Amino acid sequence: MIMTAGYRCGKGTDMEDQKCKEKKLKKKVGLLVLIDVICEVTIAFTILNEVHDHTLYECPECGVKFVPTLKEFAFANHTPKTRKLTCPNCGSKEYCEESYR
Numbered sequence: 001m002i003m004t005a006g007y008r009c010g011k012g013t014d015m016e017d018q019k020c021k022e023k024k025l026k027k028k029v030g031l032l033v034l035i036d037v038i039c040e041v042t043i044a045f046t047i048l049n050e051v052h053d054h055t056l057y058e059c060p061e062c063g064v065k066f067v068p069t070l071k072e073f074a075f076a077n078h079t080p081k082t083r084k085l086t087c088p089n090c091g092s093k094e095y096c097e098e099s100y101r
């Protein structure tokens, strides 16, 4: 019997058919997981970007208000109301208080 290159189950023995169906299912699940991960990363990045665009930080040392880079903002240690950032004015690395703009 000649098998074609496509994924058509139900042509071989029961065992081959079972394996074929399993392969198809694994492919579908893999694709769904990939789509899910892409969606989650996109949503997380959108939220992060939105929060970054609307926040301002005040240096506790010199009082200057500044906007950190997105990279510094994303990876800095933080509490719900503060974030550990380097002040662009005095260079101190402290927990700066967050405010909205």
Ligand SMILES: [Zn+2]
Residues within 6 Å of the ligand: 059, 060, 061, 062, 063, 064, 087, 088, 089, 090, 091, 092
């Ligand atoms: Zn400062």
